[in-house]
Amino acid sequence: MMVETAAARADSTDSAVLTRAEEILHKVYGHRAFRGNQAEIISHVSAGGDALVLMPTGGGKSICYQIPAMLRDGVGIVVSPLIALMQDQVAALRQIGVAAAFLNSSLQIEEQREVEQQLRKGALQLLYVAPERLTTPRFMDLLATLRPALFAIDEAHCVSQWGHDFRPEYIQLSILHERFPDVPRIALTATADQDTQREIIQRLKLEEAEVYRASFDRPNIRYRLVEKIDAKRQLLNFIQQDHQGESGIVYCQSRNKTEKIAAWLRTHGVTALPYHAGMTQDERRENQHRFITDDGVVVVATVAFGMGIDKPDVRFVAHLDLPSSIEAYYQETGRAGRDGAPADAWLAFGRGDVMMLRKRIAESNAPEARKVIEQRKLDAMLRFCETPECRRMALLGYFGEESQPCGNCDLCLEPQATWDATVAAQKLLSAVLRTGQRFGITHLIDVLRGNVTEKVVHYGHDQLPTFGVGKDLSLHDWRALSSQLISLGFLSVAGDGYNVLAMTEAARPVLKGEQQVMLRKLAERGKGRKRQLGAPAGAQDLDQNLWEALRARRRALAVAQNVPPYVIFHDATLAEIARRKPQNRDAFLEIPGIGERKVARYGQDFMKVIAEFT
Incomplete structure (x- = not known):
């Protein structure tokens, strides 16, 4: 036995x-x-x-x-x-x-x-x-x-x-x-x-x-970064070209900015609503309800918005200001494309954002240990922005996950030109040292470009060997270079509110010519995919009349129960209904995302709609 x-x-x-x-x-x-x-x-x-x-x-x-x-x-x-x-x-x-x-x-x-x-x-x-x-x-x-x-x-x-x-x-x-x-x-x-x-x-x-x-990878999200030039106009172009009539979230750092951007978008035909902690509870509740239940609503918000939103068909998340950490960026962008269909994470990156965030950390009342952690997280975010390689690899690498180039981020789709910035970096580092490591980038650029300003003359910096050696680069180029050297850890920024630049130990091999510095040229980019509006991403093969009829029935059922439409059926499930046209209970149960309770509650309703088209 x-x-x-x-x-x-x-x-x-x-x-x-x-x-x-x-x-x-x-x-x-x-x-x-x-x-x-x-x-x-x-x-x-x-x-x-x-x-x-x-x-x-x-x-x-x-x-x-x-x-x-x-x-x-x-x-x-x-x-x-x-x-x-x-x-x-x-x-x-x-x-x-x-x-x-x-x-x-x-x-x-x-x-x-x-x-x-x-x-x-x-x-x-x-x-x-x-x-x-x-x-x-x-x-x-x-x-x-x-x-x-x-x-x-x-x-x-x-x-x-x-x-x-x-x-x-x-x-x-x-x-x-x-x-x-x-x-x-x-x-x-x-x-x-x-x-x-x-x-x-x-x-x-x-x-x-x-x-x-599990893997942190969200392969359906396309990560895209543009240099901030005219941020609100760049945002509008992005929405109009790639996501007209679709739901999205735009994140800003301040309450006032969310109000202004939402109002400006509305004047250009985008259904945009603000959301921030300064609004009344009723106003926030109403705007959130419209975002959840209506199609094509864009919410312009502070980071207070989105954590409790399960809306699956958010087609884009845009940032008009730099997030303070990769964790925050990852969570906020993760609110796009929960249904697995293509979505965009779009970020307008301005180097002024970096200075503002560094100043905020320095002037906060947080313990020094926390400031160190926050600065480290900000540095990681900057490295993500400045990486010359695949964005997804940089993002996943932060969470300890190895990956290969994804083929679905801006740097994979449109590889950027790189340039040998070693000599330029040496000039800037030398200027930092020779001026005593107590000036900001504006003054250093004046020295490098040979600008005879009152401040330059006062400190005698027009007599330095580095005076005028950087005329070959523009003001914009020098600012971009300084930001990238900060991100790479070759320069540090003093925390006294004056953005004073100092050289780090890591920069000494560069200054001595022992280490090459290859940097990418940051440029405006982001021509996205255009697709047929109305149908969910990847479902343009549907009978559009049937699709709209199914959506209308779903919305009517949702309104009657005071629930979001996606609680009844996600877009992906509704698309499968439109594609397969089930005409009995068993056929309905074959569709992913439909269990016995939903067939019992909604099967007859949707079969009636299908019958009208078959």
Whole structure:
């Protein structure tokens, strides 16, 4: 008689869990197979293990905790930082028949009590809650009376003080491990460098957790950078040439700028709305609602916008000001193309932005250790902007991921000319040294170009050997060179607000002629792809009349339920409906993204529309 070993029993259990997970994936979510390491994560968490999941936006992070919550006894508690994010995810879950709810300040007292009553009855599979509410004594006492299936900590990078989106209340989440040591925890983020990953593990007490790293690559996003010359005109040209009538987000550093850019775009035919913390809550809610529910709306916003937006058909994200870190840039650009269709990440890069950000760091009240970290992150962002090679390689390299040239960024599609800047760099470095390393670039250019200004004469710099040796380069060329040498670490900028340049030790081999400096010529670029408007990217083969009719029906259903259209069907799913023209329930279930609940709710509606065209 064969004796079943513990390992065999464990394998059998894992197999049974995975089979149930695949059934849920197919029947509820409408997908046939898991992607990447989703299956491994789901099996691990369902078995009671802790996990840290690093996965790009649109990579399917939510399924990694939603399905384990359905497989385990009790209710899955999801910690989420923004009201909009909770509402979007709960609305989507309810559409596919999952018992989900949220608790936040948008609910009236009676509504909050109703959710709590559902919790006590065991009627919920998933509850979304803000970290501030989760850690209150009242809510912790409520949790103690329940059976939590798991704790999912979304946007886990918020716990890191060195990250780009630090939330102090996230630090308190270590209480979950202390109060509920036997309940599995899964922390998830789409943006975390090595320092941030270590801090997530330390602060959330995830030292024993399995770490799952998916590729950070978003191959459908085209990264494009232009030199900032007339930023708003460049932005308008980009939208009109490549994304007329499509949804997008434009990020600016200041509230005032978002208002001005949005108003200017509207005068040129773009449906543009501002969004920033200085607006009233009602104004922000209205503009966000229009962005989510209407087609072709562009939101011009500070970084306060977008974190809680699941809108899948954002076709572009544009930056009119330089982000302060690659993490911030990656997360913000990641809001484009969540549906996997082609999208653009467009950045207007101005060297004045660099000086402004450096000054902001220097003048902040942050501890010196934090200033050092922020400066290091800014330097990495500058290297990304100045790289002469593939942008995607530079971006992924920052997160510790090796890759090959992508063929889908501006530098791959339109390789830029490079030039031997060694002699010019030596001239600038020499001018920095000979003037005592206490002047800014404007004065140094006057010295190099031989401009006899009052300041140059006053300091006797017209008598230096470097006076007038740089007449062969323009003012613009010298400024560009100085910025690139700063990015490469050959020059540093003093933090006293005067942008004083100093030479670093790394520059000495250049000055001595022992190291060559090859730089790229930064130029305006970015002729994008033009495509037929109306159809989603990559779906121009559709019957346009049927496509518009399906969209109209989807919108009518969404308005009736007060939910975004994409909660009913994503554009990619709607395009497959238009392409396959299903005329019965089984044919509908063959379409990716359509589960049994959605066929029951919407199958007849869309089959009627299809019948009119067949």
